[in-house]
Amino acid sequence: LCTLEMHRALPIETQAKHLFATELINEVIIANAYASEEELKQLSMLNSERLTFNVELYNTISELERKIVLEEPHFYRGDVSDYLIRSTQSRVKYKQEEFKPTYTPNIRRGDILIENELYGQYKGELQIALRDMENSGKTNVVGHIVKEEIFLLDYLEPWGKFAFLIK
Known part of the structure; x- marks a missing residue:
């Protein structure tokens, strides 16, 4: 009902x-x-x-990026931005790994992002786009939150836990 x-x-x-x-x-x-x-x-x-977003992942995603999206714990950093929700632990855990540039189109609200090695110390960081923006080529777009759940981004608070599930 x-x-x-x-x-x-x-x-x-x-x-x-x-x-x-x-x-x-x-x-x-x-x-x-x-x-x-x-x-x-x-x-x-x-x-x-824990807010779990249903997502579609793109076929350009690497195995490591897939692991970061689906298996690593995520929380919204406390230093809030109007543009991104940042989950930074993956960049620490996987700082020795390669994150080659793959799919780098312009970014749309609800896109799931992982910074590639062109972004230096930020490589491996997972983010969710809150606004549409131009992609400098340093950000791999690995998936997207399903359209009927994008509005839920407005309810995720700083330090809030979140996860992703393939739908």
């Missing part, structure tokens, strides 16, 4: 993520008599304390 009008066309999983992200509720009750087994399974796997 739709709680907010803006949820009407959204997947049930995204609706619940939004409710948890507002930090106004801590329990979701499903009033939809026709919730599918798959929807119930998706909801049961949600972590209300």
Whole structure:
């Protein structure tokens, strides 16, 4: 059952993520008599304390970049920017690794980014774009948050934990 009008066309999983992200509720009750087994399974796997974005990864992503996106823990650094959400631990952990330039188109809101070796000390850092911007060629675009979940970026707070799941 739709709680907010803006949820009407959204997947049930995204609706619940939004409710948890507002930090106004801590329990979701499903009033939809026709919730599918798959929807119930998706909801049961949600972590209300970590915002998990459904994503599409591009075929240009390296194995190491894939590991960083899907397996490493992420949190939004406290020094906030209007342009990027930065998760910096991967640049520390993988500073000895190579991050060759791969797919470097202009950046769109919701893009998942990993700085390549042209960015020096920042290579390996994972970021999420909050605004469209030009790509200098130093940033690999490795994937994108699914369009129905991009609005959830507005609810991620500094020091907040987040993760990605291939959809």
